[in-house]
Amino acid sequence: MGEESTDIGQRSVPTSVDVARRAGVSQAAVSLVLGGKAAGRVGKKSQEAILSAARELGYAPNSAARTLRSGRSHVIALVVPDVNNPFFAAVFEGAERAARKEGYSVILITLKDIQDWQQLINEAFTTYAVEGWVLYTMRVPTAPLQELLRDKAILVDGFTDEMPSLLLDIQHGMSDMMQHLIQLGHTRIAHLAAAPDDETFRLRHRVYRETLLQHNIPYRDDYQLRSAFTLEASYQAAYQLLTLADAPSAIVCDSDMLAAGVYKAAYALHLSIPRDLSVTGFDDSLVSRILVPELTTVAIPTDTLGEQTIALLLSVLEKKQTPHFDPLLLSLVVRGSTAAIEDK
Template sequence: MTSLDVAREANVSQSTVSLVLNGKSEGRVSQATCELVRETAARLGYRPNVSAQMLRTGIGRTLAFAVPNVRQPFFGQVLVAAELAAREHGYSVLLVDASTDLLWSERLVGMIRSRLIAGCIAYAPDVEAEARFSEVSDRVVLAESDTAALSSVDLSIGAAMKAVVDHLAELGHRKMGHFAAQYPRLTFRNRRATFLAALKRAGINTNPNWYSASTFEIDVATEAAKQLIKTGVTAIACDDDLLAGAVYRAARQLGLSIPDDLSVVGFNDVELARLLHPELTTVNIPSDTLGRETVRRLLNKIDGKTERTRQTVVKLHLIMRQSTTRPRRQEFTTKP
């Protein structure tokens, strides 16, 4: 099946098919015609000849998407959105897990230079990776960069943590714990700093004992959550929904009820948040917006287009569910 077959079936020119399927139809082809061409191509089972495209352009139509930990559910949601956005422009997406390959950024720079891939999106890269990507910066987009000035796409972390603290304060909580992600990333350092700043603005005292950090391994996180709960906090703000899940597990093992004995707030709003009982109050990161915006910015770089703004800041929102309520009592004891 060729592009000429698609053109004949859709009753359009072959050049129109080429513009649509190569992601170059914006401003040239109507939305209705674009939809007709894509529907016809899908129905006929048309697949682009990738080898021919590389011979013609000298560049593979693949975008790499590198994430810190592919096992974290949040990145799966972002990847799906990125893949759909890339596909609309005739590109595919290659997933790279930075946690299992110490040389991941070096390999991707080599693939960009050899034109095996058209470009790369790097999510929360470390400083060393950022330095390597500076060599091919015209084909790389950084999201939640460890150097804030280099981020093309970032999150409104400060506003989100303020919303968490304000929500818990309005419910009457004064002993708020912070269960942090134990990973050396700027995004998590920002969550800690902005959480403390929000407490200070609200006139709420904190205590070093009301802070704990853990990796996402369930048993490790559960034990860390137990120690935090035993300090007597009445609410816990978590850096991730996975950590919130560990708090639920720890509370159950300690004989405590959520939210009656302990209010819990998560971060990310992955599907797990709705599977927990009660459903988790959490900060929503719009993964669809994040995935599509990173792809849009990368394709604009590849096409040599100038952005109107240096950075896109994706707004986060606190989603109220059933895991938070007024503190029943300021002090509680765990059951044996």
């Protein structure tokens, strides 16, 4: 039985039946087009007529009714550690664009300062009817939670045997960054690391240390500081590094957000970037292009990441063969924040 127009006060709410009548097609064709599944099934002219009729009538699909009929919400939750980080906005945009092509929508959830995974997941299941989960740069869930998320979730930039994972080639990106600074003549290189004790950040520090040792550059404990992903915290940490008696000539940051704090500290101390200090970031977020000079950083291709993330998750949800993706290659983007060290 098809939808019927609904009256709200004096106003009639259009349905897919109204759209079908206006476009001169079947209701099934309307469902295919508005559900993003028309390719090869509905002709181009009919698609255009349906979209035009929907616009003219002001029709919006009833997602709640669709969920009840199909038993599926087609809602994916992207869980990140900090929604205030502009990089995750780009990650969300890439995932949302890829998901939309497959008829899914994406909601963004943060786990910052939230200890109770169980409560968060239960609320999301109830409130949003979440069908699939993408856990980005998150600590691996406990065994009971992994069981709860079985066949519903994947990890990105993290690994567990119990859950499909999509990895980033963090080692390659961090190594390229360190080699770049060393080739510019820097030997006093500090590391402003991210505070979360997650594998992706531990790996960055391992590569930092190993690269120094490979080039016979001393590893210094006083050049190692950790910071939360806030401007104030990274500013305080950078200020501490830059006021050392033998201050670093370069600071490697675990994210572009941390690098922004270094810029602020350098400005407060009347240091010029890159003349007095070279600074690097990680992510290639919007922040990297707002800073002056623009930031040398490691770029994570969020469009490709979004496509692979959605492809992997849908293979899990639809119980298809899981695709194999090599670790996503990251690239060094050299901009104006790094320069050769001057002989003094």
